[in-house]
Amino acid sequence: GIQVEQSPPDLILQEGANSTLRCNFSDSVNNLQWFHQNPWGQLINLFYIPSGTKQNGRLSATTVATERYSLLYISSSQTTDSGVYFCAASPYNTDKLIFGTGTRLQVFP
Amino acid sequence: DAGVTQSPTHLIKTRGQQVTLRCSPKSGHDTVSWYQQALGQGPQFIFQYYEEEERQRGNFPDRFSGHQYPNYSSELNVNALLLGDSALYLCASSSFRGAGDTQYFGPGTRLTVL
Numbered sequence: 001g002i003q004v005e006q007s008p009p010d011l012i013l014q015e016g017a018n019s020t021l022r023c024n025f026s027d028s029v030n031n032l033q034w035f036h037q038n039p040w041g042q043l044i045n046l047f048y049i050p051s052g053t054k055q056n057g058r059l060s061a062t063t064v065a066t067e068r069y070s071l072l073y074i075s076s077s078q079t080t081d082s083g084v085y086f087c088a089a090s091p092y093n094t095d096k097l098i099f100g101t102g103t104r105l106q107v108f109p
Numbered sequence: 110d111a112g113v114t115q116s117p118t119h120l121i122k123t124r125g126q127q128v129t130l131r132c133s134p135k136s137g138h139d140t141v142s143w144y145q146q147a148l149g150q151g152p153q154f155i156f157q158y159y160e161e162e163e164r165q166r167g168n169f170p171d172r173f174s175g176h177q178y179p180n181y182s183s184e185l186n187v188n189a190l191l192l193g194d195s196a197l198y199l200c201a202s203s204s205f206r207g208a209g210d211t212q213y214f215g216p217g218t219r220l221t222v223l
Contacts, residue, residue, distance in 0.1 A: 099151030
């Protein structure tokens, strides 16, 4: 089955810094989503981005489907950005999301 | 517009017992998927329900079963609980379009098996 890998596993930043999170997937996908999981476990949708580029405030994401990777950019990070960021992908003809192992982000003031 | 809701929030059971978790999908959604998230790991797909039938299933034993009602709400049942079933159980809803739609997650039910 499809494999989803995320890097780096851990990231420590000072407030105001920028960061890039990477997600590699091993096969073609029809769904690629980025989530932020808060300390209470809630998975918050950031982007639905099987291909192309999207921006939402300080966050943006790019997926290059032909090269099987996606990037999540966080600019001017804030302490509220702390948490675990997951990338998840669905293989073609299925709806099940395969999650990566996540990137744990800690932003300090 | 109500999002995905789940109940209960927390649950404590002992080994061998049975548990039922509930999920109401986001308004306008007709498909419900269930995921298990063990501590420190990413969520793992259990199964998906559409039109009151199980459409897809992940690599989970038959102790895990589900149901979907005509109003699209869903239940996850786990029989003969094991210590290893302790996890956060997440429900996600979407609109069925064959494949590839955005999935929205509920707040989860944290199950502890003693």
